[in-house]
Each structure stands twice: as C-alpha cells, then as structure tokens.
Amino acid sequence: MKEHAFFLSLGFTADDTELIREAQQFIAVFERIEEQISNYNETTDPNVIRQLNIQVYQAAASIWAYKRKVLGLILRCQIVSNNIPLLVDHTSREAAYFAKRLKELNEGKLIPLPEAIIKENVFFLKIMADHSKFISHLLDPSERKLVDQAREFSHDFDQLLFQAQDLDHMRPQSETQPILEHFLDQNRVSVVSLRDFKKTARDLIEACKIKSNIPALLADHVYREADHFLQIIDAFDEHLTTQST
Incomplete structure (x- = not known):
C-alpha cells in the first residue's frame, strides 16, 4: 500500500x-x-x-x-x-x-477450500494480466522484443482468467479435486514464466540496460506480487494433497 x-x-x-x-x-x-x-x-x-x-x-x-x-x-x-x-x-x-x-x-x-482456491486465483490472475499490460505500456516502443513478450503474457493471463471465471461459475466441490489440482498446476506454469520475466526486466532496469518509464521499485513490486501468487498456489496445492491422504 x-x-x-x-x-x-x-x-x-x-x-x-x-x-x-x-x-x-x-x-x-x-x-x-x-x-x-x-x-x-x-x-x-x-x-x-x-x-x-x-x-x-x-x-x-x-x-x-x-x-x-x-x-x-x-x-x-x-x-x-x-x-x-x-x-x-x-x-x-x-x-x-x-x-x-x-x-x-x-x-x-474461512471460505470452503474449493471456492477459496478459485476466487484467489481469479483475483491474482487478473492482477498478473494487468501487470503484463502495464509493462508493455511503460516500455519504450523500441524495446520491441520485450513489448511483444509482455503482450503475450497479457493474452495468456487473460485466457487463464476467463478459464478461472468459467470454473467459478461451475462451483466445483471437494470431490472434483483433480480438476482443482490441474487448475493450480496450469496456473503455476504461467506464473513462474511471468515471474522470471519480471525478474529479468527488473534486473535490466536496475542496470539501466533497457529503455522504459518503469521505476526500479515498480519492477520489483510486480515481481514480488508474482512470487506471492506462487506461494498462494503452493499453499493451496499442499492443502489439497493433505486432504487426499
């Protein structure tokens, strides 16, 4: 804040x-x-x-x-x-x-686990999609490769968000645990990729190696939020594993 x-x-x-x-x-x-x-x-x-x-x-x-x-x-x-x-x-x-x-x-x-998993992911997938849009907007247009990468992440997370919203409407229960596990695994792969992209962008900005209007603190801020989302995914995954044993 x-x-x-x-x-x-x-x-x-x-x-x-x-x-x-x-x-x-x-x-x-x-x-x-x-x-x-x-x-x-x-x-x-x-x-x-x-x-x-x-x-x-x-x-x-x-x-x-x-x-x-x-x-x-x-x-x-x-x-x-x-x-x-x-x-x-x-x-x-x-x-x-x-x-x-x-x-x-x-x-x-305490929100029931299936509902909590989906709603947390809906919220953070939207956050990740927004971050990608901000990055592409604040990079200098001459940084074409980075801009394209950011736009690709934006599209990817928009699709994951729509998928999560569809699942939210279906309201799966605990017996649909395999669906939730796949949902988390799919999101984790994309969030790891975005987090690593943000880390690279942050390091380049701090070293003054790319042209942008992105303050180094903002680059670090969005990196930390992606890392936090991964911690949430891992925590939910651990809960699901505990429930199944």
Missing part, C-alpha cells in the same frame, strides 16, 4: 498538489505501521493482532477511497495524469482485497 501511494504520487502533474500531499500522507501512515509491526517481536497475542488488523484495515479502507477518488477525477477528465485509469483501478482492487482479508481474519471466517 505504501508503494502504491508512492507510484501514484509520481504520476500526478505539478498542479495536483493536494493529491500529491494526500499520497505522501498515506506513505507516512503505512511507514508508521511498518515501524510499529517491527517492534512487536513476532507477538502471538491474539488481542494485539486483532487490534493491529483493525488499524491496518482502516488505513487500507482509507487508501482505497483515495484511489477511487483519483480514478473518478481521471475518468471525468478533471485531472490529466500519467496514472492510467487501469493502474489506479488495479491498486484500488488490491486495497479492497487487503481490507477484506483483514476483516475476514478478525471475524474468523
């Missing part, structure tokens, strides 16, 4: 002083929360964790509202920004997801 605020602040024009100020305030809020968490020394006190979740939920909900406000200003042509609408919408979806997960944790809600 802190990095989202930073990326948005970079995209505003010099005239958007109030929006830049708000973004900087969110950076400070999430930095304070990071510092606070670092002082907890891995506490397992449920009351401390519950209060932390409430605090972070409020911050996530606030930055979600800010992002939706920015998106509305862009769509109504009230501001001209280098923050493309899909990027702002993308970051707002991640804030909503984060806030929802914190609320579910505090309420002790």
